[in-house]
Amino acid sequence: MKMPLEGIRVLDLSQMLAGPVCTRRMGDMGAEVIKIELPGTGEVTRSLAGGNIKDTCGYYIVLNRNKKSITLNLRDAKARDIVYRLAKISDVMIENFRAKTVDKWGIGYDALKEVNPKIICCSISGYGQEGPYSQRPAYDPIAQAMSGWMSITGIEGQEPCLTGLPLGDMLGGTTALYSILAALIYRDRTGKGGKIDISLTDCLIDWLVYIAQFYFIKGTIPSPIGSGHPTNFHRAFKCKDGKWLQVSAPSTPMWDRLVKVLAKNPGYEGLPTDTRFDTLQKRIDNRPIMFPYLNELFMTKNREEWLTELLEGDVPSAPINNVAEALADPQINFRKMVVEVDQPYWGKYKTTGMPVKMTQIEQERYDPPPRLGEHSEEILGSLLGYSKEEIETFKAEGVI
Amino acid sequence: MKMPLEGIRVLDLSQMLAGPVCTRRMGDMGAEVIKIELPGTGEVTRSLAGGNIKDTCGYYIVLNRNKKSITLNLRDAKARDIVYRLAKISDVMIENFRAKTVDKWGIGYDALKEVNPKIICCSISGYGQEGPYSQRPAYDPIAQAMSGWMSITGIEGQEPCLTGLPLGDMLGGTTALYSILAALIYRDRTGKGGKIDISLTDCLIDWLVYIAQFYFIKGTIPSPIGSGHPTNFHRAFKCKDGKWLQVSAPSTPMWDRLVKVLAKNPGYEGLPTDTRFDTLQKRIDNRPIMFPYLNELFMTKNREEWLTELLEGDVPSAPINNVAEALADPQINFRKMVVEVDQPYWGKYKTTGMPVKMTQIEQERYDPPPRLGEHSEEILGSLLGYSKEEIETFKAEGVI
Numbered sequence: 001m002k003m004p005l006e007g008i009r010v011l012d013l014s015q016m017l018a019g020p021v022c023t024r025r026m027g028d029m030g031a032e033v034i035k036i037e038l039p040g041t042g043e044v045t046r047s048l049a050g051g052n053i054k055d056t057c058g059y060y061i062v063l064n065r066n067k068k069s070i071t072l073n074l075r076d077a078k079a080r081d082i083v084y085r086l087a088k089i090s091d092v093m094i095e096n097f098r099a100k101t102v103d104k105w106g107i108g109y110d111a112l113k114e115v116n117p118k119i120i121c122c123s124i125s126g127y128g129q130e131g132p133y134s135q136r137p138a139y140d141p142i143a144q145a146m147s148g149w150m151s152i153t154g155i156e157g158q159e160p161c162l163t164g165l166p167l168g169d170m171l172g173g174t175t176a177l178y179s180i181l182a183a184l185i186y187r188d189r190t191g192k193g194g195k196i197d198i199s200l201t202d203c204l205i206d207w208l209v210y211i212a213q214f215y216f217i218k219g220t221i222p223s224p225i226g227s228g229h230p231t232n233f234h235r236a237f238k239c240k241d242g243k244w245l246q247v248s249a250p251s252t253p254m255w256d257r258l259v260k261v262l263a264k265n266p267g268y269e270g271l272p273t274d275t276r277f278d279t280l281q282k283r284i285d286n287r288p289i290m291f292p293y294l295n296e297l298f299m300t301k302n303r304e305e306w307l308t309e310l311l312e313g314d315v316p317s318a319p320i321n322n323v324a325e326a327l328a329d330p331q332i333n334f335r336k337m338v339v340e341v342d343q344p345y346w347g348k349y350k351t352t353g354m355p356v357k358m359t360q361i362e363q364e365r366y367d368p369p370p371r372l373g374e375h376s377e378e379i380l381g382s383l384l385g386y387s388k389e390e391i392e393t394f395k396a397e398g399v400i
Numbered sequence: 401m402k403m404p405l406e407g408i409r410v411l412d413l414s415q416m417l418a419g420p421v422c423t424r425r426m427g428d429m430g431a432e433v434i435k436i437e438l439p440g441t442g443e444v445t446r447s448l449a450g451g452n453i454k455d456t457c458g459y460y461i462v463l464n465r466n467k468k469s470i471t472l473n474l475r476d477a478k479a480r481d482i483v484y485r486l487a488k489i490s491d492v493m494i495e496n497f498r499a500k501t502v503d504k505w506g507i508g509y510d511a512l513k514e515v516n517p518k519i520i521c522c523s524i525s526g527y528g529q530e531g532p533y534s535q536r537p538a539y540d541p542i543a544q545a546m547s548g549w550m551s552i553t554g555i556e557g558q559e560p561c562l563t564g565l566p567l568g569d570m571l572g573g574t575t576a577l578y579s580i581l582a583a584l585i586y587r588d589r590t591g592k593g594g595k596i597d598i599s600l601t602d603c604l605i606d607w608l609v610y611i612a613q614f615y616f617i618k619g620t621i622p623s624p625i626g627s628g629h630p631t632n633f634h635r636a637f638k639c640k641d642g643k644w645l646q647v648s649a650p651s652t653p654m655w656d657r658l659v660k661v662l663a664k665n666p667g668y669e670g671l672p673t674d675t676r677f678d679t680l681q682k683r684i685d686n687r688p689i690m691f692p693y694l695n696e697l698f699m700t701k702n703r704e705e706w707l708t709e710l711l712e713g714d715v716p717s718a719p720i721n722n723v724a725e726a727l728a729d730p731q732i733n734f735r736k737m738v739v740e741v742d743q744p745y746w747g748k749y750k751t752t753g754m755p756v757k758m759t760q761i762e763q764e765r766y767d768p769p770p771r772l773g774e775h776s777e778e779i780l781g782s783l784l785g786y787s788k789e790e791i792e793t794f795k796a797e798g799v800i
Contacts, residue, residue, distance in 0.1 A: 001586060001589060001590050004582040004583060004585055004586035005582060005585065005586075007589075008585075017609075021609070025578070029582050044651060048631060048632070048680075049631040049680055049681055049684060050610065050614045050617075050618075050630065050631045051613070051614045051617035051618040052617065053617060058610055058613035058614050058616070058617045059609075059610040059613070059614075061613060062609050062610055062612070062613035063609060063610070126716075127731050127735075128731075128735050128757070130734070130735075131730075131731045131734035131735055132730050132731055132734060133730075133731040134731075136711060136716070137654075137714055137715070137716040138648075138716055138718075139634065139648040139650060139716050140634075141627070141629070141634040141646050141648050142646055142648055142716050142717065142718040143718075144646070145636075145644075145645075145646035145718040145719065145720045145721065146718045146719070146721055146726060146729065146731075146732075147721070147726050147732075148721050148722060148723040148725070148726030148727070149563075149564050149565075150564075150627070150636070150644075150646065150720045150721075151564075151720060151721060151722040151723060151726075152564030152565070152723065153553065153561065153562075153563055153564035154554060154555065154561055155554065155555065155558055155559065155561065158555055158558065159555065159626065159627060159636055159638075159644070160627055160636050160644050160646075160720045161553065161554055161555065161561060161624075161625075161626055161627055162553075162625060162626070162627055162628070162629075162634070163549075163553055163563040163564070163567065164549050164550075164551075164552030164553035164563070164611070164624070164625055165549075165552070165607060165608065165609065165610075165611055166629075167563065167567070170607055170609070171574075174571075174574055174575075174578065175574075175755055175756060177578050178425070178574065178577050178578040178581055178756075179756045179758055181578055181581035181582055181585065182404040182405060182429050182581055182756075182758075182760070183404060183758060183760055184585055185404055185405065185408075185581065185584055185585060185588070186401060186404035186405075186760045188585070188588055189401060189407075190401050192760070194758055194759040194760045195758065195759045196756070196757070196758040196759075197757040197758070198755070198756070198757070199735060199755070199757075201731065201732065201735075202732070202735050202737050202753075202755040202757075203755045205726065205727070205732055205737045205738075205752055205753075205755065206737070206752055206753070206754070206755040207565060207570055208565065208723065208726075208752060209417075209421070209459075209462050209463060209565060209570070209752070210450065210458055210459040210462055210463070210565075211564070211565055211723060212462070212723065212727060212751075212752045213451070213458035213459065213461060213462035213751060213752070214450045214451045214458050214459075215723050215724060215727065216458070216727075216749065216750040216751065217450075217451035217452070217453060217458045217749075218450075218451040219724075221722050221723060221724050222722075222723050224561075224564070225561075225562060225564055226559065226561055226562070227541070227550070227559060227560055227561055227562055228562070229541070229562075229566075230450065231448060231449040231450045232448070234539065234540075234541040234562070236545075236550070236559055236560050238559075244545075244550075244559075244560050245545075246541050246542055246544070246545035246550065246560075248538075248539040248541050248542055250539060251444060254537075280448075280449055281449055284449060311536060314537055315537070316526075316536070316537040316538055316539050316542050317542065318538075318542045318543075318545040318546045319545065319546070320545045320550045320551060320560045321545065321546055321547070321548050321550075321551060322548060322551040322621050322622075323548040323551060323552065323608065323611060323612065323615050323621060323622050324615060324619075324621050325548070326546060326547050326548030326551075326605065326608075327548070327605070327612060327615065327616075329546065330531075330532050330533075331527050331528075331531045331532050331533040331534075331546075331601065332546075332547075332601065332602070332605055334530070334531035334532060335527075335528050335530075335531055335599060335601075335602050337601075337602050337605045337606070338605075349616065349617075350616040351612075351613060351616065352605055352606055352608060352609070352612045352613070353602075353605075353606070354606070355575055355598070355599070355602040355603045355605070355606040356575060356578075356579045356582075356596070356598070357528070357596070357597040357598070357599075357602075358579055358582075358583060358594055358595065358596040358597070359594040359595045359596075360582070360583055360586045360592070360594045
């Protein structure tokens with residue numbers, strides 16, 4: 001085995017972001033992912049705005065590497081038999097339609113386990129398969145709003161903010177991913193499949209971790225954190241050249257290192273012994289005094305100068321990069337987090353790399369995204385045994 | 401088996417957030433997690449600010465359920481033999497010290513594979529184990545700054561923002577989690593262990609998905625998204641009662657549903673046929689006209705009224721809840737995402753629930769966090785076979 005998930009076959013009915021983020025990583029780790037797309041247009045992200053390579057939007061491209069594409073109109077009753085045949089030889093089925101949609105189509109877990117009792121079915125939805133809101137339409141920002149995440153992201157007193165990318169979708173897909181892998185471990189040991197039900201909103205609630213726990217303990221409603229942290233020292237400072245710098249000193253030893261560096265500056269010599277800031281609690285309580293005092297200091301030098309001094313003092317600090325700066329950064333490129341793919345149809349393009357660096361992966365895999373229905377005939381013919389005539393009839397009838 | 405990870409033993413050397421988030425979920429799914437803590441104080445999060453239950457901070461409590469605690473001073477050479485004996489009977493070792501620290505202590509992968517060739521070792525760090533920045537100190541906000549995430553979160557022209565909770569830490573821990581599970585699948589099939597190297601910054605770069613891909617394609621540097629999306633319609637609106645509402649209409653069918661609801665209001669009847677907004681691209685280009693026009697409309701009614709109308713029209717929409725509202729929400733409680741634990745030592749307390757709803761888990765597990773060293777004697781004595789005298793000597797010498 002050259003990849004950890006070699007030999008695992010995934011039937012991927014999912015679309016947009018949450019599901020595809022999960023199945024992309026399964027493909028990255030060696031699984032065979034068969035993506036089902038609507039005949040004619042393919043999944044909706046192929047034609048979103050934002051920037052294309054050839055006829056395909058970058059949104060689709062980055063999320064659908066290492067997958068095969070077969071067209072299939074799941075709304076057509078004749079598609080059901082094809083799904084059953086695929087389910088019979090697959091390990092996992094994943095979907096992210098509105099709750100219960102696949103059940104209505106006769107291709108939910110209850111139907112698929114009849115053809116393959118070992119199958120693992122995973123559903124991802126905004127609110128989960130059951131409950132008072134389960135039939136409400138939802139997208140990532142709806143889950144971020146519901147879960148309280150928007151109330152703590154952004155700047156106090158300003159309009160509420162989302163995280164820079166759709167956290168709920170990506171977390172939902174990643175929760176699905178590790179749940180499926182746990183289910184595969186369970187299946188390999190017990191011979192039993194099962195059903196997984198992931199809600200974006202649940203996942204975001206889980207990720208409130210200490211913010212939720214502090215609320216349960218103290219009852220205080222948390223505010224947006226800006227560039228900081230409710231109880232630890234983290235903060236963005238603007239430097240003389242207008243560039244922003246992030247500085248962290250969450251523990252007392254870290255604070256001591258920070259003030260040792262800052263005390264080299266005129267007017268700040270007393271900082272290491274300043275009794276206004278000598279405990280964690282005082283550094284929280286005296287923020288209204290401390291922040292303006294430090295803001296002024298950081299405005300006296302350019303960012304590069306500060307970075308040199310702070311890193312020499314072993315103080316956690318970094319430039320607040322824009323996306324272009326981040327993707328050009330030496331460490332990020334050393335780690336191969338930007339890769340170039342070169343392939344006859346797609347040509348040469350850059351994309352982000354695989355963040356799982358493990359000795360069990362002999363070589364990282366970056367097969368370009370499939371063209372719409374690129375693998376339909378291979379899968380229907382060689383894999384499932386449909387005849388050429390049957391495949392032609394499916395085409396003529398709009399089933400595939 | 402009543403839990404998917406039953407029978408998996410995890411040696412947990414990790415601290416703070418990234419590592420504990422990973423091992424907490426392994427415990428939630430049935431693994432036996434043995435957490436190693438510094439004698440005397442325990443891990444630093446036990447005494448953070450924010451709110452305590454008894455003598456322990458909520459930060460520690462929420463992240464360390466379903467674990468056992470043993471004290472062990474890893475900086476002491478005598479601890480090494482204990483770690484070796486534990487590694488011999490464990491499936492996984494996880495740590496999140498600065499890069500190469502465990503190697504210096506003689507308890508890194510190269511040492512542990514000598515005592516257990518099947519072991520899976522996972523390291524989590526800010527920048528990864530290798531590369532020009534690998535020895536720099538880092539915390540989550542440093543990784544968010546480096547990776548470009550801070551440049552897209554928040555409001556354009558305002559100070560840069562972090563996500564409401566430490567995304568890099570939680571994502572790093574969750575990436576470690578699924579990588580470890582994939583490694584367990586690989587090990588069960590090949591008999592081989594291996595080494596995993598996770599960097600918070602790499603994980604955040606991976607999660608730039610389409611934002612990075614659009615940059616690679618078009619070269620345009622993305623801006624902070626506020627409550628919106630660079631190419632799809634998502635937005636927060638303030639209502640008459642001052643409350644905020646999140647509305648999503650990313651596709652044309654969704655937009656059609658939205659304007660059908662809005663067109664019932666005087667002055668907005670023409671919205672469904674308005675040629676300024678009748679394509680995806682126009683709805684992007686004409687935002688400077690569209691947003692003020694819609695802002696004004698939403699200010700005419702209270703949030704509840706809008707929610708009723710929008711949900712009747714099947715338009716994705718939600719209140720922007722604060723954390724208290726989110727944790728009291730009927731759907732979130734229906735899903736058991738708030739649970740109450742009642743236990744002799746800790747008493748009764750609420751905490752967030754387990755977001756993985758899978759048939760393979762017979763009953764969710766919420767064992768309270770361990771007291772410091774609660775399981776030291778059980779593990780050293782019954783499990784590893786050290787004598788009472790040896791254990792006493794370890795204590796006297798400060799090894800445990």
